[in-house]
Every structure is written in structure tokens, then in C-alpha cells.
Amino acid sequence: MxxxxxxxxxxxxxxxxxxxxxxxxxxxxxxxxxxxxxxxxxxxxxxxxxxxxxxxxxxxxxxxxxxxxxxxxxxxxxxxxxxxxxxxxxxxxxxxxxxxxxxxxxxxxxxxxxxxxxxxxxxxxxxxxxxxxxxxxxxxxxxxxxxxxxxxxxxxxxxxxxxxxxxxxxxxxxxxxxxxxxxxxxxxxxxxxxxxxxxxxxxxxxxxxxxxxxxxxxxxxxxGSSLTLGAAEPLHMSIEESGSVPHKVSDDSYRMQSQPLGICLIIDCIGNDTDVLEKTFRGLGYDVHCHRYLNMNSMNQKLLEVARWQKHKYCDSFVCILVSRGNSQSIFCTDHTFSGFPLEQIKKYFTADSCPGLLGKPKLFFIQSYVVPENEQEYTSLSEVDGNAENISSKVTIPQAADIFWSHCKVDVSKLERSSTSSSYYLRCLAELLHNPYKRKRCILAIHMELNKKVYDGNMTVDPSQQYSLLLQHTLRKKLFFPT
CATH class of the missing domain: 1.10.533.10 (Death Domain, Fas)
Structure with missing residues (x-):
């Protein structure tokens, strides 16, 4: 030999x-x-x-x-x-x-x-x-x-x-x-x-x-061959051991390969969730823009500004995350008067007729509302109707346009009063799921199903007044996978 x-x-x-x-x-x-x-x-x-x-x-x-x-x-x-x-x-x-x-x-x-x-x-x-x-x-x-x-x-x-x-x-x-x-x-x-x-x-x-x-x-x-090749400097490029690759583009799934993957707009009027959300979506490849403590006028101007950006046409998706006090159909931002900014209007800014760059592309909205009881509001929104909160929420039909994913979580505002610095359990679970590359091998609907389970399992351990209520509505036409 x-x-x-x-x-x-x-x-x-x-x-x-x-x-x-x-x-x-x-x-x-x-x-x-x-x-x-x-x-x-x-x-x-x-x-x-x-x-x-x-x-x-x-x-x-x-x-x-x-x-x-x-x-x-x-x-x-x-x-x-x-x-x-x-x-x-x-x-x-x-x-x-x-x-x-x-x-x-x-x-x-x-x-x-x-x-x-x-x-x-x-x-x-x-x-x-x-x-x-x-x-x-x-x-x-x-x-x-x-x-x-x-x-x-x-x-x-x-x-x-x-x-x-x-x-x-x-x-x-x-x-x-x-x-x-x-x-x-x-x-x-x-x-x-x-x-x-x-x-x-x-x-x-x-x-x-x-x-x-x-x-x-x-x-x-x-x-010159031997198994020990000396103290070579480690290379930065390597084959990934996880075997992860961007999910394939097919007729039944949205293209999710652009760089950046899309704009992610975070408006956090409570101020407790921005950091973890920014890290999560930046890690997914999004161009993240964060804004804290906006009043309704400032938020409206920011939404209009982002909706007019030409860069949407070079991206494959859009994400909007809102955290605010509000009621069933509106959010209040940092304003102390409660006329409310209609959630329906937020969605309309990014539909294809208002934002052509997002035509045919998935638009994801994650809303955390801290619901203020009606008897604590100075006056109600013009869009309010009679009845309790559950009856109102059953009439909300936000995703009327195509390619909308609308996840709306509500919890009583007293949750903040008990701990003004605590983050949203809903958003924290969302970030954890999206951070996990194995979870991201599943489509967004499957991920949200697990999010539902986590939220409702968490409700079993808290007082009914502190429980989260989670509603998902969507008009997605295809499967949506985040890169792994």
C-alpha cells in the first residue's frame, strides 16, 4: 500500500x-x-x-x-x-x-x-x-x-x-x-x-x-495530503449544516426572495415591544422602520409616507405592526381623546389601488390593541355601533382586498396598568416562532395556528380579565413561507 x-x-x-x-x-x-x-x-x-x-x-x-x-x-x-x-x-x-x-x-x-x-x-x-x-x-x-x-x-x-x-x-x-x-x-x-x-x-x-x-x-x-492541514484561518463561507434554503417559488406559494424581503413598519405607541420585533424582522431580511409614541396625526402621516415609497416594487412583501390602546375598530395612539383612528383605513393605505408596488404581494398586519372600556373613553368613535365588544368585533371584516393577512390581538388595558413595562405575550410568542428556523419551514397560517395555541394556553393561567383574544382574518391566495 x-x-x-x-x-x-x-x-x-x-x-x-x-x-x-x-x-x-x-x-x-x-x-x-x-x-x-x-x-x-x-x-x-x-x-x-x-x-x-x-x-x-x-x-x-x-x-x-x-x-x-x-x-x-x-x-x-x-x-x-x-x-x-x-x-x-x-x-x-x-x-x-x-x-x-x-x-x-x-x-x-x-x-x-x-x-x-x-x-x-x-x-x-x-x-x-x-x-x-x-x-x-x-x-x-x-x-x-x-x-x-x-x-x-x-x-x-x-x-x-x-x-x-x-x-x-x-x-x-x-x-x-x-x-x-x-x-x-x-x-x-x-x-x-x-x-x-x-x-x-x-x-x-x-x-x-x-x-x-x-x-x-x-x-x-x-x-501534500494529510488530514491535519495545519492552523489554517477559518473561512467565513461554508455549506450550512442546517441545510436551510430559501423556500422554493411555485404556483401555490408567494415569492419571498427579494433583498430586502420587504418593508417592516413598526409603530409602538406603548413602547414595550419595539426592540424584540425589530430584531426578529431584521433577522428575517426586512428593512425595518420603528416609531414609538406617535399620536394619531403623526401615525397617519407616517403610514401615508411609507405607502408612497417606490421601493415596494422591488420587494416581495410588506409587514405592519401596531401596538396601541384602542377599541374594537380603532386605535388611539398616544392621544387622550378617543375618537380613534380606524383600523380599516390603515389597511386601505397598502392595498393595490393605493400602493401599486404591493400588487399581488402579501401584506401582513399584526395588531396588539389594549382595549379601553367604553365608560373610560371621553367620547366614542363615529364608527362605533351599539353593543358590547364581542358583538362589535364580530362585525369587523378588515381583509376585503386580496393578499391581506390580518392578525388582531386584544387584551384589556388593565394589563398595562398592572405592569406598565411588560411586553405583549402575543407579540413575544410571535417573535419566538418566527425566530425559530424550524418553525419557519411551515407556512404563515400554520405558524399562526401554533401562535393561537400558545396564546390560549397562556390564558388558562391568568385571570379572565387579563386574557388575550386573538382574531385572524386573511385573503391570501397562496402559501406564504418566510426564508429559513
Whole structure:
């Protein structure tokens, strides 16, 4: 055995730990290194590469890194993710970037999307065999055999991604192709994936497609290879261990990919919730604008100003959060007279006729009202009707226009009198749910359902006069997912 080879027990141990999908990804990644082993399983491929002196411990660690088995890097190969990243930045990589790109795309596709791609490809390759559960990587291999897809030939899958509304994957391919235009080897296109493209001052060159690794480069890799690569400076760019990606754009979900994601307007006339809300929505990618202690006139002017901003047309959504004393249909801001500012009017400022930049885009409103009893109001709003609060609230039908999400929470103003600095339990729970990336994998309606549960569970532990009442109304036409 030469010094560069990998012990057989390591290959066996790693193969035993991988599931079927991970094995498929590894075989796909190695496809250009051993084109004569196209139908072999993972263990056969790794053994063959090892015998041909193309596999080193460092190369094996790259393979585990590419399939995101960081636990096996640490437990079996005794190395860290950052160490592998440092090696990838400073040395020749084993795997061509085209293969890496296809594996990254494969991880971001759902089964139904792969089925849709298979159906669409019938127009281009009617003779291609279509198994029911064929994976994306298997589709790519079939297309490679028909010479329809290659590292410098990706227009076909771009067109298919356009048809299934996966614009995020098209952008990934376009970035990959853009890097090809600035570098070449012997007039052959060279492709650099998004990870290396983000690293400064690197000269990372892939061999041409199907040419394998040049012998002299193999020698460089093997002679300098070891699992401990020295005290390399950690890199800031890495593959996320969580595997989180922006949620796909499809016919039944809103696009939520712009940067910023949208304007988030927070008007907190009580002053206890601004900080946590600002942190939460800024973390989601919103351009957050906070205003405390506004009177009704100032709030009206601010709403009009924000509704007229041209930047809405470049954003995918809008969020408005209001915290104020009020009654069933109005908020009072900091004013001591209680004519009230109608909630209906707030919504109208951001509908498509008043704010064309938000046409067809989700508009989310979260309202926390501290309800002042009628007998404590100096005079009531002109929009008030006779009856108790519950009867009034049942007549409120705010979301009349499309794409409105209206979450209105009420609690008696005595809640503030008991603790003037306490935050809204409703808004605190909302922030916690939105802060959790696993919760954000669910659509906003599912998140709000859990918010309902938290609020009403909390009501079980307090006096009835201190309980929150939560009402959700919406006219969303699609599912809405926040980025994870």
C-alpha cells in the first residue's frame, strides 16, 4: 500500500454509515474520476479510486463534506468542517464544480418537483427511460448520456426550472456560468461553484469535463495530503449544516426572495415591544422602520409616507405592526381623546389601488390593541355601533382586498396598568416562532395556528380579565413561507 491510499476499513466504515441517497450523491460526485465504473456501487468506486491512487484521506473528507456528513468527518476521519474548507480554498479539489452544483440542486428539490422535471423532459428526450421514483441526479446522468446536459450545456435544465418556478436554482446556475466566462483552460470553459466564487483571491481551476485529474495534479494532491492541514484561518463561507434554503417559488406559494424581503413598519405607541420585533424582522431580511409614541396625526402621516415609497416594487412583501390602546375598530395612539383612528383605513393605505408596488404581494398586519372600556373613553368613535365588544368585533371584516393577512390581538388595558413595562405575550410568542428556523419551514397560517395555541394556553393561567383574544382574518391566495 502506498502512503496516499486510504485503509480499507475506513472505506467500509463510511459506506456503512451512509444512507441510499448519500451513496447515490457520492457515486455521482465521483463519476468523472472513474467513468468506466458508471454502474458500480459506492464501495466499488472508492476501492477502485484507492487502487488507482486517486483517493486520499483528504479526498475522502471532501466527499463527506459535499454530502454534508460533518459528523463522519469528525468521528471517523478526525477532522473538522473548517479544516476541509481551508483545504478546498488552498488546494486542488477532487470533485469538479459541475458535479458539486448538481448535488446542491438535488438537495434543494422536492420529490414532486423532480417528477415534474421528468415529465417536462419528455419534450426533449422522448426516448429517455422514466422510472417513477427516479432522482434528479439519475435524470442528469440520463441527459448526459444523450449529450443534452454537460458542464457547459445547462440551458435545458434552466428552462425546466423556469417552468416549475424555481428561480433560485436558475440564479445558482447563472452564477456558476458567469464564473465560467472569466476563466478558461485551453479554451475550455471552467466552472467555479458558489462557494469558491465567494472566496477572495483564489485560483481554483477544474479540469475539463470527463478529462479527469491531470497526473501532475494528482501527485501534488497525494504528496501534500494529510488530514491535519495545519492552523489554517477559518473561512467565513461554508455549506450550512442546517441545510436551510430559501423556500422554493411555485404556483401555490408567494415569492419571498427579494433583498430586502420587504418593508417592516413598526409603530409602538406603548413602547414595550419595539426592540424584540425589530430584531426578529431584521433577522428575517426586512428593512425595518420603528416609531414609538406617535399620536394619531403623526401615525397617519407616517403610514401615508411609507405607502408612497417606490421601493415596494422591488420587494416581495410588506409587514405592519401596531401596538396601541384602542377599541374594537380603532386605535388611539398616544392621544387622550378617543375618537380613534380606524383600523380599516390603515389597511386601505397598502392595498393595490393605493400602493401599486404591493400588487399581488402579501401584506401582513399584526395588531396588539389594549382595549379601553367604553365608560373610560371621553367620547366614542363615529364608527362605533351599539353593543358590547364581542358583538362589535364580530362585525369587523378588515381583509376585503386580496393578499391581506390580518392578525388582531386584544387584551384589556388593565394589563398595562398592572405592569406598565411588560411586553405583549402575543407579540413575544410571535417573535419566538418566527425566530425559530424550524418553525419557519411551515407556512404563515400554520405558524399562526401554533401562535393561537400558545396564546390560549397562556390564558388558562391568568385571570379572565387579563386574557388575550386573538382574531385572524386573511385573503391570501397562496402559501406564504418566510426564508429559513
Amino acid at each position: 502506498t502512503r496516499c491510499q486510504v485503509p480499507a476499513f475506513l472505506i467500509h466504515q463510511i459506506q456503512e454509515e451512509l444512507d441510499k441517497d448519500e451513496e447515490e450523491m457520492m457515486v455521482f460526485l465521483c463519476r468523472d474520476l472513474a467513468p468506466d465504473l458508471a454502474t458500480a456501487d459506492l464501495k466499488e468506486v472508492l476501492v477502485a479510486l484507492n487502487e488507482r491512487e486517486k483517493l486520499t484521506p483528504v479526498g475522502l473528507s471532501e466527499l463527506l463534506y459535499r454530502v454534508k456528513r460533518f459528523d463522519l468527518l469528525r468521528r471517523i476521519l478526525n477532522t473538522e468542517k473548517a479544516t476541509v474548507e481551508a483545504h478546498l480554498a488552498r488546494s486542488l479539489r477532487l470533485i469538479p464544480d459541475y458535479r458539486v452544483l448538481m448535488v446542491e440542486i438535488n438537495e434543494n428539490l422536492e420529490k414532486d418537483e423532480v417528477s415534474s422535471l421528468g415529465f417536462l423532459l419528455r419534450d426533449y428526450a422522448p426516448r429517455m427511460k422514466m422510472a417513477k421514483d427516479k432522482s434528479f441526479l439519475a435524470l442528469i446522468i440520463d441527459l448526459e448520456k444523450l449529450n443534452l446536459v454537460a458542464p457547459n450545456q445547462l440551458d435545458l435544465i434552466e428552462n425546466c426550472f423556469q417552468s416549475i418556478h424555481r428561480i433560485d436554482l436558475i440564479r445558482k446556475i447563472q452564477k456558476y456560468k458567469h464564473e465560467a466566462s472569466v476563466s478558461s483552460v485551453h479554451s475550455q470553459p471552467v466552472y467555479v461553484n458558489a462557494l469558491q466564487a465567494s472566496l477572495p483571491n483564489l485560483n481554483l481551476i477544474d479540469p475539463p469535463y470527463h478529462s479527469g485529474i491531470q497526473n501532475e495534479n494528482i501527485e501534488k494532491l497525494q504528496n
